[in-house]
Amino acid sequence: MPFGQMPVLEVDGYKMAQTVAICNYLAREFGLGGKTSLETASIDQVVCLVEDFFGAFFRAFKEKDETRKAELLKAYRDEEAPKYMGMFEKLLQNKPSGYFVGDTATLADIFVFEFMWSFNARNPGILDNYPALVAHQEKVGSIPRIKAYLAARKHTDM
Structure with a gap:
């Protein structure tokens, strides 16, 4: 855990922390992050x-x-x-x-x-x-x- 707390998302060996950062990443990956x-x-x-x-x-x-x-x-x-x-x-x-x-x-x-x-x-x-x-x-x-x-x-x- 990068900051010693949850949540953590691991993608291709990279561990990402912080709820909003994870959600922003997933939003972009799944088309929920805006068109512009x-x-x-x-x-x-x-x-x-x-x-x-x-x-x-x-x-x-x-x-x-x-x-x-x-x-x-x-x-x-x-x-x-x-x-x-x-x-x-x-x-x-x-x-x-x-x-x-x-x-x-x-x-x-x-x-x-x-x-x-x-x-x-x-x-x-x-x-x-x-x-x-x-x-x-x-x-x-x-x-x-x-x-x-x-x-x-x-x-x-x-």
Whole structure:
């Protein structure tokens, strides 16, 4: 493990670390990385926003003091989450394709879908005020391979 932590992807003997680096590599390999440099940058922008959203959650989640943790998680749900979901909603508005970038699913869509799917599972109804985000979840969740994966996915707490 190059940095002593997971995840690691090995390709032709080369060990690659860091989630976003691995995902960007795989997105390019499988046609999910954008058709132009501007599309790629737009995808990266959305992926980075998901990382920011997750980072805010993780800071609260890893708090050791249970009282403080409960306060931080409540603030996250009530303040941080609406801020980020509003940003995603705005990015999706006026996109005829229903995808964040271009006219097909990209890494941006998969990143947002997975995070929102997990977040909504822990907070049912949290997406109710974000119709474009709800439509996006339905659209990406109906992609045959994603739908099959979700049907077979084992439940975890993270």
